[in-house]
Amino acid sequence: MINAGDTAWVLACAALVMLMTPGLAFFYGGMVRSKSVLNMLMLNFIALAVVSVLWVFYGFSFAFADDAFRGLVGGLDHLGLAETWGALAGYGSDDAPWPGSNAIPVLAFVMFQLMFAIITPALISGSIADRTKFWSWVTFVALWVTIVYFPVAHWVFSFDGFIGEDATGGWIANQLGALDFAGGTAVHINAGAAGLALAFVLGKRQGWPREPMRPHNVPFTLLGASLLWFGWYGFNAGSALAAGDLAAVAFTNTTVATAAAVLGWLVVEQFRDGKPTTLGAASGAIAGLVAITPACGFVSPLGAIALGAIAGVVCCLAVRLKYRLGFDDSLDVVAVHLVGGIVGTVLIGLFATTSVNSAGADGLFYGGGLSQLGKQAVAAGAVMAYSFVLTLIIGMAIKYTIGFRVDAEAEVTGIDESEHAESGYELTGVRGGGSGLGAHSAQALSRIPAAVTRTTADKEG
DSSP states (O other): OOOHHHHHHHHHHHHHHHHHHHHHHHHHHHHSOGGGHHHHHHHHHHHHHHHHHHIIIIIHHHHHSSBSSTTSOBOSTTGGGTTTTTOEESTTSSSBOSSOSSOEEHHHHHHHHHHHHHHHHHHHGGGGTTSBOHHHHHHHHHHHIIIIIHHHHHHHHOOTTSSSTTOOOOIIIIIIOOOOSSOIIIIIIHHHHHHHHHHHHHOOOTTTTTSOOOOSOHHHHHHHHHHHHHHHHHHHHGGGOSSSHHHHHHHHHHHHHHHHHHHHHHHHHHHHHSSOOHHHHHHHHHHHHHHHTTTTTTBOHHHHHHHHHHHHHHHHHHTTHHHHHTOOOTTOHIIIIIHHHHHHHHHHHHHBOTTTOTTSOOOGGGTOTTHHHHHHHHHHHHHHHHHHHHHHHHHHHHHTTTOSBOOHHHHHHOHHHHHHSOOSSOOSOOTTTOOHHHHHHHHHHHTHHHHHHHHHHHHHO
């Protein structure tokens, strides 16, 4: 029988994770320049449309069907979501024995995992802000989730017997035995490595790093970070797939690790720059959320605080890497998601304890030796290498066929108008978004030069 409470929990958490993508759009949108804010919002928002459709056609099947080839990709059993409605997942059902403790509809899990698939390519967009063609990005998202995300999700999230008692799953989850509770590898290392590759493919923005490219709306960014923190409870606690003790542990660890990361980031800013910044607080929160994602169901609250503090410090210091190495990662996807994901994934090998989750392992600090640390490092390295190389190939293919980057004139004058015929902050009657207020403002502004000329002439007379 279906457990109604667990089903409601998973569906509510899926809705929370869906909210993270618009939250990410605000987080990124505030950090770009005003002339490209709509483009950034669209790069995130369109992921909801593209990935949702592909998930139904074949994405869920590639990620969670019975293994088709050596733990690398799922088969074709669930094309069009076949055999998912009316089926149950969880202990006590005829289907999946893990990871939920009670039976829930398979479709509830399908929708929960869809939201992970949506936000992962959206995370990449921050690395190529201010210079990306919209339809080229849409093409990239479709190719990337097909070739990179769906297989990696199978590696990490598909466990033996998940859909069908005799089904086999991905190599990281099963053969390797690395731990990743909610997607530090499949989501954050995956997106961070892809962001690094695309930063090389598209090249530097016009004027970077000579010209200051300051965030145009820091309140937007803090609002986005807050929405992400809120939605992340669905991301992490929802990955327990049951409204029980493990969900409460993940919820607690998510809170305290994020708080510690904010403090760690701001302390670095204070000593390095002399001032703690609002942007730093928002970035520190995301770094902590990223790092605790793979570990939230395997570490104690004290371990979560230590992990979060380390992530806040390391990710803050990692921001400077793009200047030293010369790659233009516009919104620090590499420093926050790639570095933060590696920190969280690898440190499981130190802080994990079976006293929190008997299905986990004991890390080095709990008498487990170096074995788990090695498994975590292999998982992180494999996902990073696969994502970087395949993304580089996909990006170069798009660059040399339909083109990936807007021309220099469009980048300088404003990508919002060149790509979308709109402006985020309308002060003139620009087509495709002009308003009466914008036209009135334009008329008022047009009278200013004449007034200034008359005043100057009067003074000279």
